[in-house]
Amino acid sequence: MNRALPLLRTAALRLWLPVLLAIVWWYASAGSQNIYFPPLSTILETFAADWLGSRAATDLVPSLGKFVLGFLISAAGGIALGTWLGLSPAAREAAEPVVQFLRSLPPPVLLPIGLLLFGITGTMNVAIIVMGAIWPTVLNTADGIRSLDGQVADMSRSYRLTFAQRLFSVALPNAAPQVFAGLRTTLQLSIILIVVSEMVAAASGVGYYVLNSQQTFAVAQTWAGTLVLGLIGYLSTLVFLAVEKRVLNWQHGMRRAAEGA
Amino acid sequence: MQQSIIETRTGDAPAGEAVVELVDLRKSYGTGPSAVQILDGVNFEVRRGEFVCVVGPSGSGKTTLLKCIAGLLKPSGGRTDFEGQEVTEPPAKLAVVFQDYSRSLLPWMTVRANIALPLRNKFPKQERQARIDEALESVGLAGKGHLYPWQMSGGMQQRAAIARGLAYQPDVLLMDEPFAAVDAQTRIDLEDLVLEVRDRYDTTVLFVTHDIDEAVYLADRVIVLSGAPTTVSHNITVDLPHPRHQVDTKREPRFAELRAFVFEQIQAAKSNTVRNRADA
Amino acid sequence: MQQSIIETRTGDAPAGEAVVELVDLRKSYGTGPSAVQILDGVNFEVRRGEFVCVVGPSGSGKTTLLKCIAGLLKPSGGRTDFEGQEVTEPPAKLAVVFQDYSRSLLPWMTVRANIALPLRNKFPKQERQARIDEALESVGLAGKGHLYPWQMSGGMQQRAAIARGLAYQPDVLLMDEPFAAVDAQTRIDLEDLVLEVRDRYDTTVLFVTHDIDEAVYLADRVIVLSGAPTTVSHNITVDLPHPRHQVDTKREPRFAELRAFVFEQIQAAKSNTVRNRADA
Amino acid sequence: MTLSVADSAPQRPAGRRRSLAPGLGALPLRRLRWRGAATVAVLLLAWEGASRTGLLPAASMPPASQVLSAWAAFAADAAFWTAVGYTLSSALTGLGLVVLVAVPLALAIGLSRAVRESTWFIIEFLKPIPPVAMIPLGLLLWGPSETMKLALIAFGALWPFLTQMVYGIGQVDHVALDMARSYRLRGWLTASRVVVPGLLPFAATGLRVSASIALVVSVVTELIGGAAGLGREIVIAQSAGNLPGMYALILTTGVLGLLINGAFAAAERPLLFWHPSQRKDTQA
Amino acid sequence: PSAPAAGPAALKVGLIPVAEFFPVYVAEDQGFFDAAGLDVTVESMSNAASIVPSVLNGQLTIGTAATPPFLTAVEKKIPVAAVASAGNTSAAKGEDTGAFVVGADSGISSPSELEGKKVAVNALSSLPHVAAAARIAADGGDPSAVQFVAMPFADMQAALEQKRVDAILPVEPFMSQNLKGGAKSISPLYTDVYPAGTTHTLYFASRQFAAQNPDAIAKFREAIAKANELVAKDPSVLRKALVEHGGMAEDVAESVNLPAYNTDFNVAGMKDMAAKMKENGFLTTDMDVEGAILK
Numbered sequence A: 001m002n003r004a005l006p007l008l009r010t011a012a013l014r015l016w017l018p019v020l021l022a023i024v025w026w027y028a029s030a031g032s033q034n035i036y037f038p039p040l041s042t043i044l045e046t047f048a049a050d051w052l053g054s055r056a057a058t059d060l061v062p063s064l065g066k067f068v069l070g071f072l073i074s075a076a077g078g079i080a081l082g083t084w085l086g087l088s089p090a091a092r093e094a095a096e097p098v099v100q101f102l103r104s105l106p107p108p109v110l111l112p113i114g115l116l117l118f119g120i121t122g123t124m125n126v127a128i129i130v131m132g133a134i135w136p137t138v139l140n141t142a143d144g145i146r147s148l149d150g151q152v153a154d155m156s157r158s159y160r161l162t163f164a165q166r167l168f169s170v171a172l173p174n175a176a177p178q179v180f181a182g183l184r185t186t187l188q189l190s191i192i193l194i195v196v197s198e199m200v201a202a203a204s205g206v207g208y209y210v211l212n213s214q215q216t217f218a219v220a221q222t223w224a225g226t227l228v229l230g231l232i233g234y235l236s237t238l239v240f241l242a243v244e245k246r247v248l249n250w251q252h253g254m255r256r257a258a259e260g261a
Numbered sequence B, C: 001m002q003q004s005i006i007e008t009r010t011g012d013a014p015a016g017e018a019v020v021e022l023v024d025l026r027k028s029y030g031t032g033p034s035a036v037q038i039l040d041g042v043n044f045e046v047r048r049g050e051f052v053c054v055v056g057p058s059g060s061g062k063t064t065l066l067k068c069i070a071g072l073l074k075p076s077g078g079r080t081d082f083e084g085q086e087v088t089e090p091p092a093k094l095a096v097v098f099q100d101y102s103r104s105l106l107p108w109m110t111v112r113a114n115i116a117l118p119l120r121n122k123f124p125k126q127e128r129q130a131r132i133d134e135a136l137e138s139v140g141l142a143g144k145g146h147l148y149p150w151q152m153s154g155g156m157q158q159r160a161a162i163a164r165g166l167a168y169q170p171d172v173l174l175m176d177e178p179f180a181a182v183d184a185q186t187r188i189d190l191e192d193l194v195l196e197v198r199d200r201y202d203t204t205v206l207f208v209t210h211d212i213d214e215a216v217y218l219a220d221r222v223i224v225l226s227g228a229p230t231t232v233s234h235n236i237t238v239d240l241p242h243p244r245h246q247v248d249t250k251r252e253p254r255f256a257e258l259r260a261f262v263f264e265q266i267q268a269a270k271s272n273t274v275r276n277r278a279d280a
Numbered sequence D: 001m002t003l004s005v006a007d008s009a010p011q012r013p014a015g016r017r018r019s020l021a022p023g024l025g026a027l028p029l030r031r032l033r034w035r036g037a038a039t040v041a042v043l044l045l046a047w048e049g050a051s052r053t054g055l056l057p058a059a060s061m062p063p064a065s066q067v068l069s070a071w072a073a074f075a076a077d078a079a080f081w082t083a084v085g086y087t088l089s090s091a092l093t094g095l096g097l098v099v100l101v102a103v104p105l106a107l108a109i110g111l112s113r114a115v116r117e118s119t120w121f122i123i124e125f126l127k128p129i130p131p132v133a134m135i136p137l138g139l140l141l142w143g144p145s146e147t148m149k150l151a152l153i154a155f156g157a158l159w160p161f162l163t164q165m166v167y168g169i170g171q172v173d174h175v176a177l178d179m180a181r182s183y184r185l186r187g188w189l190t191a192s193r194v195v196v197p198g199l200l201p202f203a204a205t206g207l208r209v210s211a212s213i214a215l216v217v218s219v220v221t222e223l224i225g226g227a228a229g230l231g232r233e234i235v236i237a238q239s240a241g242n243l244p245g246m247y248a249l250i251l252t253t254g255v256l257g258l259l260i261n262g263a264f265a266a267a268e269r270p271l272l273f274w275h276p277s278q279r280k281d282t283q284a
Numbered sequence E: 001p002s003a004p005a006a007g008p009a010a011l012k013v014g015l016i017p018v019a020e021f022f023p024v025y026v027a028e029d030q031g032f033f034d035a036a037g038l039d040v041t042v043e044s045m046s047n048a049a050s051i052v053p054s055v056l057n058g059q060l061t062i063g064t065a066a067t068p069p070f071l072t073a074v075e076k077k078i079p080v081a082a083v084a085s086a087g088n089t090s091a092a093k094g095e096d097t098g099a100f101v102v103g104a105d106s107g108i109s110s111p112s113e114l115e116g117k118k119v120a121v122n123a124l125s126s127l128p129h130v131a132a133a134a135r136i137a138a139d140g141g142d143p144s145a146v147q148f149v150a151m152p153f154a155d156m157q158a159a160l161e162q163k164r165v166d167a168i169l170p171v172e173p174f175m176s177q178n179l180k181g182g183a184k185s186i187s188p189l190y191t192d193v194y195p196a197g198t199t200h201t202l203y204f205a206s207r208q209f210a211a212q213n214p215d216a217i218a219k220f221r222e223a224i225a226k227a228n229e230l231v232a233k234d235p236s237v238l239r240k241a242l243v244e245h246g247g248m249a250e251d252v253a254e255s256v257n258l259p260a261y262n263t264d265f266n267v268a269g270m271k272d273m274a275a276k277m278k279e280n281g282f283l284t285t286d287m288d289v290e291g292a293i294l295k
C-alpha cells in the first residue's frame, strides 16, 4: 500500500476546517471599521512585525522558558503528589480540603503570594504557573491510581511486588492514560498562566505583551499576541502527543488491535 | 464430619507438617441485611509437598477460599495459617495463578516483562532470563515472550499466567482453574508439567478445577466443597500410585472408582444447595 | 484437501442452505514486516440448523475466526458471507458469547440489565422480563439477576454471558469456549441446554471448544483447524444419532472412534506448527 | 456505597506498607474527616503564627484571625451572600453549558475519525487562549453582564472536560464495545449504556477540574470585567485597602471550590459504585 | 441607548471604586440624579481597559478613567469623549493623594536618584506611572533609566520591606497606611508636576451616545457638579460614601487625603500632561486634547 496517501488524507482532513475558517475570517474582516475586530491582514502584519523579528528573542524565549519549566515542574510535582494522594487514603483525606481549596483560587490572587515568597523574579513567574496548573495532573493521577483493577492489585500483592515495582510497573502505567489526560489540561493551563504570571512585575514576555496591549487599547497587538499563544499551544501539543504516543505505546497498540488492524 | 467409604479405606493421611491450615474459615460478602454468607466454617490442611485439588459447584466459594489462603481477603471468621503463622498478608513463599487470567496480566508489559516482574525480588539477573525462558518453553510459549497480553489468544494468556507462577518457584502454589482455556493436548502437557514441578521442587500445590478427571489424576487428596453456605463435604485421599501416567493411570479401575465417587459427591453437594432459592 | 476415512464414510453433508460461508478467509495482525499471518485461507460453511464445533490448538485463530464471522474484525483477504451477503458489519440475526466473559459483561449493570440490554431492540417490554427469567433459570442463575458481574464467581459470569446470548434468541449463535469456567455437572446441563435450544428454535450454532468429548457430543460436524498459519485441516461429519444423551451417546463405540480421531487430528495439526520456532 | 470497609478489608500490620489496592488502608471514616479538619487547623495556626512573628508581612497579608473575623462580619451581610449567589450560579450555569457542549462534541470527536481530525487544529489552537485575554471581547459583545460571564466561563472551562471525555472514549473496554456491536445495539444504546458509563470515571475527574476552572473564570471576569459577584467585591475591598475583607473574599472562593468538589464527589459515589476506585468491599 | 424618552433617562456608570469617582455615590445618595430626572445604576469595574468596550457597545453609558489611559484610547481612535472632570490634583502639597515612598533607611532622597532602581506602580502606563516619569524628568533624572514594575497597591509595602523594590508609588488609601507603617515619602506624586486643579481623572461616554443623548449627558454633568460642590464644601459626605459604598474602614476614610473635585476640565493641565506623556513615550503623537472633550 502507498504510505503517502493516508498521510495526505490526514493532512487534508486536519487542514480543511482551519483553512476555511481563516478564509472566512479574512474576507469577513476585510475593511472592518470596528476597532476591536481589525482586518485579519492588519493582525497578520502586526504579528509579523512584532513576533517574527527581534521580539522573538527578547519576549518569546523567556516566556517559553518559564512555560516549559513551569509545565515540567507541574507535571513532575503533580504526578508525585497525585500518586501520594492516590495511594494513601489517609493522605488523601488530610490533604483533600487544602488541595480542593487551592485549586479553586483564581490565579490572579495567587500573585501576591508568589510575590511575597519569590519576589520579582523569573522564579515567581514559574511558581505562579505551577500553583495554577498543577491541579489537573494531581487530580487525574490520584483518580487513575485509585482505579486499579482489583484483580491486578491482588496479583501484585500475592507476588509481593516491592513498593517501587507496584508503583512504577503497576500503579503508574495503569494510571497513565488518565495522567496524560490531566497533563494535557496542565499544559493548556500553563500557557494561560504565562499571561497571568506576567500581570505583575513584568516588562517583557508574551503575557505582558497581551496584557499591555490590552491596557493601551492596541487591539491588533492583542490579537497578534493571542495568535502567538494559540501557536504555542498547538506546537506544544504536537510535542506532547509525540511523547504520549511513546509512553502509551501499549495502549495505542491495544486500541488498534481492538479495531482489527 | 461424615467419612466416605473410599476415604476410610485409604489409610493414613500423608505424612509431613501442615503448610496451610484452615480453621473454621468463614467469609461473607456485604454487611447488614444484604450480607451473604459464602464460606461457613471450612476446615482442612495441606501438608508440605502435597497436591490437593479443590472441586465444588460453580459459585460455591473456591476462588474466595483461595484468596483467603493467599492473604488477599480477610476472613469474616476463623483463620488460615501458613506455616503455623496466621495469614494477615500475602506470604512471600506463595504464588497464585488467578482464574481471571486476562485481568491479572499487565497490558502495558510484554509477556516476558510480566513474568520477570515478581522475579526481580527473588533471583539475580542472569538466573532470571534462564528461568523465564524455561517457564515460557514449558508452557509452550517459547519465542512468544515479546508479545503483549492483548496480542495473545485466551489460552496463551492463561499459559503466560501459569508461566509466571512457575517461574516464581514458590513453596506453595495456588492455582484457580488454570487450564480452563487451553486445548486438550496442551492441558495434558500442563498437567504433567505441574506434577513434574511438584516432584522436582517439592512444591505444595492447591489446585482448583472443574474437571473431575483432572482432579483425581493430579491430586493426592481431593477436597469436595458443598454448595453454599460452603463447607468441606468430603476430603478424599487419592491412593493412586505415583508417578501418574496419562494413559495408564486413567485406565486403572481405582481411577474410575474415585472419579465416579467424586462426581457423585459434587452432585450431592449441589442438590443440597438451598440458598439459591431461599435468597431469590 | 485431504479427506479422512471417517469423513468419507459418513455420507452426505446435511441438507439446507448455507447460513455462514467462509471463502478463502485470511487474517493477519499488524502491518509491514511485523505482520503475522494467522488465518491462511479458511474455507467451510455452516448450514441452517446445523451445530458445528471448531477445535484446534490454543492460539491457532479460533477466536479470530469467530470475530471475522461476527463482523467484528475485517478479514485481510477472502470473505465471510452471512445468508449470502458479504459480512461488513455485525449481522442482526447473530449473537456471540465471548471467550473473555468477564469483560463482555458491563460492570455498571446488574446481570438482569446486562441481559436486557440487547433485547430492547428486539422484543416488547413484557416479553423481555419473561425471557430474562427463563434464560437465567436455564443457566442456573435463577434469583441471581440482581447481582452485579463483579459480585459473581467466574463461572457465574460466564453463565450470565451465555444467558444473554440465549435470551437474544439469534438465528445464528457463535460461542467461544462458553463452558470453560463451569463445573462438570453444570457443563453437562448447559450442553444439553444448547442442544435443546437448537432443536426448539432451529438455531444454527458455531461452537468453539477445547473439550473433544464436548465437540463430538454436541456437533453435527467438527472442524479441526491446523496450527498456524491456520487452515481447515479436517471437516468431520459426526454421524451419531439424535437426540444425544449424555450417558448413552458417550457409551457408543462410534463416539469413542470419532473422539479418538479428532484427538489425533489435533495432535497432527499441532505438530505441524512450525511458526512458533520460525518466528522466535 | 459505604459497604463493609471494616468487614472485608484484610488485616495488615498497621501502616507499615502502603498498598496499591483501593481501599486497602481503609480507615474509619470519622478518623479521616478529622484528619482533613486537622490539616486546615494546622495551616490556619501556621498562618497566624507567621503573621504575628512578622514572617509574613502583615501589611500585605493580615493574620488569619483578622481575616476570619472579617469573614464573620460578611456572614451577617446580605450583600455578601448575594455576591456569593451570583458567582456560584454563573459558575454552575457555565458548567452546565460546558457539559451541554462538550458531551456531543466529545462523542463526535471520540467516535468519528473525520470529526476528530477536522477539529484538531482549531481545538488545540483555542485551548491555550486565556479567558483573561478574551475579557475585552466579551465586554464588547455583551458588556459587564451575566451573558459575558457565562460565555467566558464556558470558553475557559470547556477544555478540561472535553479533553478528559475524549481520552475516556479511547479507554472504553474493547471487549464491551465488541459486545455492543455484535448485538447491534443502536447508537444511542451503545452510547448511553456502554460508552457513557465506561467514560464516567474520566468525565467525573474532568468535571471536577472544569468546575474549579469555571469558578476561577467566574471570579476573574468579575474581578476584571466588573460583573456582579465575589470578584467585584474583591476589587472594591482592594481599592479600599480593606485587606482582611479582600482575603476573606478570596477564602470564600476557595471554600466554594471545596464545597462544589465535595458535592461532585458525593454525586459520583452512587454513579460509580461499580468502579474499582469505589468498590472497596469486593477486593482486598 | 436611544433618543430621549419620556420617563427618566437611564444611565449606567462603569465606575472604578476610588475616591476620585465617589461623587457619583454622593449624587445618588443626595437625590441629585433623581432631581435631574436620571435613573443611574453603578457597576464597579477594575480599570479603563475593561470599561471602554462596554461603553462602546452601549452596555455602559458613562465610563470612568484616569486621564492618561483615556488619552491613550483616544489616540488609538477609539470613539469616546470626556464629558466631565472628576478628581483633580490637590491644591496643597501636603494633601497630595499619591507619593514617592521609599524605605526609611534607603538613603534615597529625591526622585531623580531612582535612576537604575526598581519602582513599583499599580499598572504600567497608569496615572501614577505617567506622573512619576514626568516628576523624575522634572527632577533632572531619566525616567527611561528607571525600572517600573507593576504590582497591586496592597502588595507594595511588603515588596518595599523585603527590598524587592527600591521605591513604591502608592495612592490613597494605601499611601497613608504605608507612611504609617514606617516608610517615608520623598516627594508628592502629582502636585509637583501637575498644577493644582489638573484634571487627572474624568468621566467619558461614547461619541455616538453623546451625540444622540446630549440631554442626558448635560443632566449627568449637572448632577455631578452639584455633588462635587457639596463634597468640596463638606468632605465628610464623601468620606461617609467611602465607608458605605467602598467598604473602607471608618478610621481610614477619616484620615485619607482627598483629591480636589471640579466638574470643569482644566484643559491647559491636560495639554501639559499629554505633552509630558509624549516626551516620556506614553503617547506617540501630539494629541488634540480639546478634541477629546465633548463640547
Ligand SMILES: Nc1ncnc2c1ncn2[C@@H]1O[C@H](COP(=O)(O)OP(=O)(O)OP(=O)(O)O)[C@@H](O)[C@H]1O
Pocket (backbone or CB within 6 Å): A257, A258, B147, B150, B151, B152, B153, B154, B155, B156, B181, B182, B183, C029, C030, C036, C038, C056, C057, C058, C059, C060, C061, C062, C063, C064, C065, C099
Ligand atoms: N492484536 C494482535 N496482534 C498480534 N497478534 C495477535 C493479535 N491478536 C491475536 N493475535 C495472535 O493471533 C493468534 C490467534 O489468536 P486467537 O485468539 O484467534 O486464538 P484462539 O484459537 O482463539 O486461541 P485460544 O484457544 O487460546 O483462545 C494468536 O497466536 C495470537 O498471538
Ligand SMILES: Nc1ncnc2c1ncn2[C@@H]1O[C@H](COP(=O)(O)OP(=O)(O)OP(=O)(O)O)[C@@H](O)[C@H]1O
Pocket (backbone or CB within 6 Å): B029, B030, B036, B038, B056, B057, B058, B059, B060, B061, B062, B063, B064, B065, B099, C147, C150, C151, C152, C153, C154, C155, C156, C181, C182, C183, D281, D282
Ligand atoms: N463482592 C461480592 N459481593 C457479593 N457476593 C460475592 C462477591 N464476590 C463473590 N460473591 C459471591 O460469592 C460466591 C462464591 O464466589 P467464588 O468466586 O468464590 O466462587 P467459585 O467457587 O470460585 O466459583 P467458580 O467456579 O464459578 O469460579 C458466589 O456466589 C458469588 O456470587
Ligand SMILES: [Mg+2]
Pocket (backbone or CB within 6 Å): B062, B063, B064, B099, B176, C153, C154, C155
Ligand atoms: Mg472461581
Ligand SMILES: [Mg+2]
Pocket (backbone or CB within 6 Å): B153, B154, B155, C062, C063, C064, C099, C176
Ligand atoms: Mg480464543
